[in-house]
Amino acid sequence: MIPFVDLKAQYISVKDEVDAAVAQVLETTQFVLGKEVAAFEREFANYCNADYGIAVNTGTSALHLSLLAAGIGLGDEVITVPFTFVATAAAICYTGATPVFVDIDPVSYTIDVKQIESAITERTKAILPVHLYGQPADMEPIMAIARRHNLTVIEDAAQAHRSEYKGQRVGSIGDLGCFSFYPGKNLGAYGEGGMVVTNNPEYARTIQMYRDWGQEQRYHHVLKGYNYRMEGMQGAILRVKLRYLDRWTEARRANAALYDELLANLDVKTPVVMPYSHHVYHIYALRSPKRDWLQQQLNEQGIQTGIHYPIPVHLQPAYSDLGYKSGDFPHSEQAAKEVFSLPMYAELQSSQIDTVVNTLTSLLDGVKVA
Structure with missing residues (x-):
């Protein structure tokens, strides 16, 4: 796993x-x-x-x-x-x-x-x-x-x-x-x-x-x-x-760069680094209309993923009193339906990233991974 x-x-x-x-x-x-x-x-x-x-x-x-x-x-x-x-x-x-x-900007998510x-x-x-x-x-x-x-x-x-x-x-x-x-x-x-x-x-x-x-x-x-x-x-x-945060941050950024390279030709949206940004990749978030299916398949193959976040705050029952409704913030709502996160931490090995990407590639190519 x-x-x-x-x-x-x-x-x-x-x-x-x-x-x-x-x-x-x-x-x-x-x-x-x-x-x-x-x-x-x-x-x-x-x-x-x-x-x-x-x-x-x-x-x-x-x-x-x-x-x-x-x-x-x-x-x-x-x-x-x-x-x-x-x-x-x-x-x-x-x-x-x-x-x-x-609403958020649909590219940066901020x-x-x-x-x-x-x-x-x-x-x-x-x-x-x-x-x-x-x-x-x-x-x-x-x-x-x-x-x-x-x-x-x-x-x-x-x-x-x-x-x-x-x-x-x-x-x-x-x-x-x-x-x-x-x-x-x-x-x-x-x-x-x-x-x-x-x-x-x-x-x-x-x-x-x-x-x-x-x-x-x-x-x-x-x-x-x-x-x-x-x-x-x-x-x-x-x-x-x-004392280790700089080292760990650069490891995360290197892992993100490897993901970027290996995922470049797949039908998923990888994170966009804005020109003003030094991104530290707390989350490596992909985007796909096939999000739910991909997440299920990856999990079955022993690859854990996350969703940050599946329901925007304005649609949470606890905040219904604010008076917002579905459609008020379309970019936030669409991102919530499509964004999912791949494994990301400083200790993540390149071989593990290869496995994640190879599995994603097989799924998106319609090939079942053994």
Whole structure:
């Protein structure tokens, strides 16, 4: 079997360092926040070319607290996309604000910047672009629109660690950048984790309080906060793994290049790298009207695949109250019917990629693989 993601292979490659880091946390007993988390905050912020990093327990929490720090609340609107993981919209709703969707660009799968301005109303307070699959949204026009309308830009960079837009690391382009360290991410914890990066000291201070019960100091609660703290072990593990992120990213990009080469003549759409983008391939997403059949056949041949995402948020039952209907965002809806993801991780071997592509080739040529 060729797994969609192989977390064990990565762990084995850094096992001694990770085990030592975990043991150190056990010795110090700094299990929540602590020195390891503080060091990781500094190192990851520096990696993103941002002034501040605030570690939290999930990427969803990073989004939630960024919105709160930006003053988003009841009655406000935040512009984003429906073709994303549900957490993007959920975090907006947590604040009492309303997600306002615009469609994606059908080539990049990120927000269609040409549709943003027409969605702005007097209640709009922020734009929340999603750097989907490891490719950044087109940030330059987004920032220009935001500045014209005095809007906050919060980057959902949950899938885009190390990605760049015109040479600038994502997360540090907008007012706030939000990352997830869910285990399958390009930089993944051994559990849950998230981070906000920003260059704004007031945002950083506010989020630091919000994540820890709104405390400015122990038992002095300035804000009505949350228990969104990162665990010490996750900070220690992520510090180890951050040192390998460049190497792992280049391995992903090499694997993607090999996929591109081998799939070039097949009747599937491979990822398009936009001219402004340094793509980091959290997901290697193909597109085909035969998606469901191909996925079933690949699975039967022992090749795991994924779908990110089969139902856009505006058509999810939980978000029916937003009032959208089928046909409102045709590019998002069509992508949801056709996109599927091949195995992609740094440890993926070229021989495994050959097997995936040979199987796909046989399927698309109508030949049953033995």
